[in-house]
Amino acid sequence: MNHISIEQKLISREEDVTPTVLRAMQNTTDARLKELVTSLVTHLHAFVGETRPTEAEFEYGLRWIAALGHHTNDFNNEVVLAADVLGISTLIDLINNDGMQGETMSALLGPFYRGAAPICASGDCIARSDTPGAGLYFTGRVTGVNGQPIADASLDVWQASPVGLYENQDETQDDFNLRGKFTTDADGRFHFVSVKPAGYPVPTDGPVGDLLRAQNREPMRPAHIHFIVSAPGHKTLITQIFADSLEALVGDVVFGAKKQIVGNFVRYDEPHPDYPGVAAPFFTCDYEFKLVEGTPCFPVPPISGKKG
Structure with missing residues (x-):
């Protein structure tokens, strides 16, 4: 039997650190926690060994991580934003939602989901304050992967205004502007009125801004509308429907745009009888959300309040 003496357990060189730390965690009783932290320590130590940061760089890195927490509050979640711009959120999304069962592709939740959106009737307008911009008439349907309509499915909807701000960022917008929750009818259909979102x-x-500037990266997201679609007996779908150019989609700073969830936004330059009350110019979009069977599970909102 290989016994390690007390003296041999002391760290005296660089190569001793990783095995010593891993031994210290061997008594972890939660198997999944042990697997995760063991892998985390192994990869972090390998990263440090490969890149060999200076002490000044290490201290700066710790300050940057601490600053993520200091900039996270009721109306901004810098930690989620960091995970987004580093591509981690999209990687987690694709690991857990590959879209291979015929369901609608998912997309990352983002840092601006508040939850507790006002309950709306089908056809309601979610622009609660004076929100200049081209009107949008969004129609849709929720079905299973077999095409069968899902009645009483819930759709939590939120978007940025045409000036590119969510209401919690903008003191001039009413509380919960451009946010609402809708329910499908017996045929799985719903519709609402809004304004066309902007990138x-x-x-x-x-x-996160400091990092993007250091990397000479543009901070832009393409125009999109967020949806959380849920129904009993089905896996909850968190996704975004995109409305922008190919260049903007490819340049998405959080790597969230996917071709399967680009909507067909049709422009009308004159009033149309099929869309009463919507002044021209306006856009329409019709999209069918397909849910796979599973257990509904809802995200914890990254933010809870409104700025100002």
Whole structure:
């Protein structure tokens, strides 16, 4: 039997650190926690060994991580934003939602989901304050992967305004402007009125902005509308429907745009009888969301309040 003496357990050189730390965690009783932290330590130590940071670089890195927490509050989640711009959120999304069962492709939740959106009737307008911009008439249907309509499915909807700000970022917008929750009818259908969203820069006044500037990266997201679609007996779908150019989609700073969830936004330059009350110019979009069977599970909102 290989016994390690107390003296041999002391760290005296670089190569001793990783095995010593891993031994210290061997008594972890939660098997999944043990697997995760063991892999985390192994890869972090390998990263440090490969890149060999200076002490000044290490201290700066720790300050940057701490700043993520300092910039996270009721109306901004810098930690989620960091995971987004590093591509981690999209990687987690694709690991857990590959879209291979015929369901609608998912997309990352993003840092601006509040939850508790006002309940709306089908056809309601979610622009609760004076929100200049081209009107949008969004129609849709929720079905299973077999095409059967899902009645009483819930759709939580939120989007940025045409000036590129979510209401929690903008003191001039009413509380919960451009947010609402809808329910499908017996045929799985729903519709709502809004304004066409615009692309926007992610917040750059915190440590994530510092990183993007250091990398000479543009902070832009393409125009999109967020949806959380849920129904009993089905896996909850978190996705975005995109409305922008191919260049903007490819340049998405959080790598969230996927071709399967680009909507067909049709422009009308004159009033149309099929869309009463919607002034021209306006856009329409019709999209069918397909849910796979499973257990509904809802995300914890990254933010809970409104700025101002």
